[in-house]
């Protein structure tokens with residue numbers, strides 16, 4: 046291990062604080078390191094490996110596609126990209142898709158789409174209202190949309206056109222709206238700030254406000270999409286449809302991909318308005334088709350809802366003997382618990398010793414976004430490992 050850590054320090058810019066394991070291979074919900082230790086993976090590449098590791102459908106799709114055609118330019122048609130777009134449109138409220146490579150890039154695409162739409166339909170309005178404690182990515186505009194000063198401060202000035210209001214506060218959105226506002230950007234469940242779901246009446250109210258004011262409602266479904274919250278898309282669980290939404294993370298089961306999806310009303314791009322060299326390339330798209338088909342055919346959003354509810358129930362049970370747990374939040378397989386002390390980092394580190402991979406979103410909050418194939422037995426194993434870990438902290 047130590048040799049790899051030294052080499053990493055020497056050759057890679059030091060932007061990540063890594064845990065001291067070198068992950069090597071995985072299968073299903075488990076992943077193993079180079080020392081032969083096996084872990085139950087409750088992080089899944091941060092909500093990416095929706096089918097777990099080495100799922101045969103994804104492995105087959107990637108292998109077969111790699112042997113045919115890995116990449117060609119978007120100057121030509123390729124079948125997997127069109128198949129993936131059709132699958133997405135037929136299973137969502139969107140009319141069309143633009144493919145890119147990550148969540149931040151998808152959000153950048155959504156901002157450009159909204160600005161173009163603002164030029165066409167709202168006298169050049171370009172302002173996006175998003176929320177405090179949101180997370181939308183690390184590129185400059187995505188960072189400007191992210192309502193967390195700690196991520197923005199080292200890189201000011203931020204691009205203009207972004208303002209922030211308190212989450213779950215409709216009046217704050219109404220007060221912040223002006224002639225220059227083109228859209229409202231929200232995560233249906235805030236992920237990076239510790240799994241904080243929107244109130245249903247809030248999202249319904251924002252939808253109504255956007256309709257009344259001729260604004261675009263944009264949902265960042267980068268983390269909540271692909272079945273994570275118990276429905277294929279987070280918005281379905283609320284019965285509130287956005288005009289634009291973005292995806293990435295789990296869409297291709299671990300192969301980098303991003304997507305901007307829009308309803309008819311918001312389709313504003315024309316030729317040359319936006320582009321991406323790799324976006325929707327045959328390899329990523331084939332992985333996306335295999336992943337999305339499996340998620341739908343195997344009813345994985347329903348499994349996420351079922352196992353998520355069981356997980357939260359078991360955590361509540363654990364709390365009766367572990368009062369260190371102060372709050373538990375979950376929606377599908379997006380789960381977090383708070384601790385009475387700032388020991389979440391320690392819990393994550395000690396979890397490794399007890400065979401479980403956890404993540405902390407703050408000093409006192411532990412988050413889990415496991416594969417959607419998680420079974421009841423996996424949840425039981427997770428609870429045992431979390432209990433052993435908490436006793437050790």
Ligand code: PLP
Pocket residue numbers: 091146147148149150152180181182183232236237265266267268269293294
């Ligand atoms: N949006 C949300 C809600 C996210 O959780 C993330 C990443 O955690 C992003 C956007 C950024 O995605 P990426 O890291 O792929 O750029």
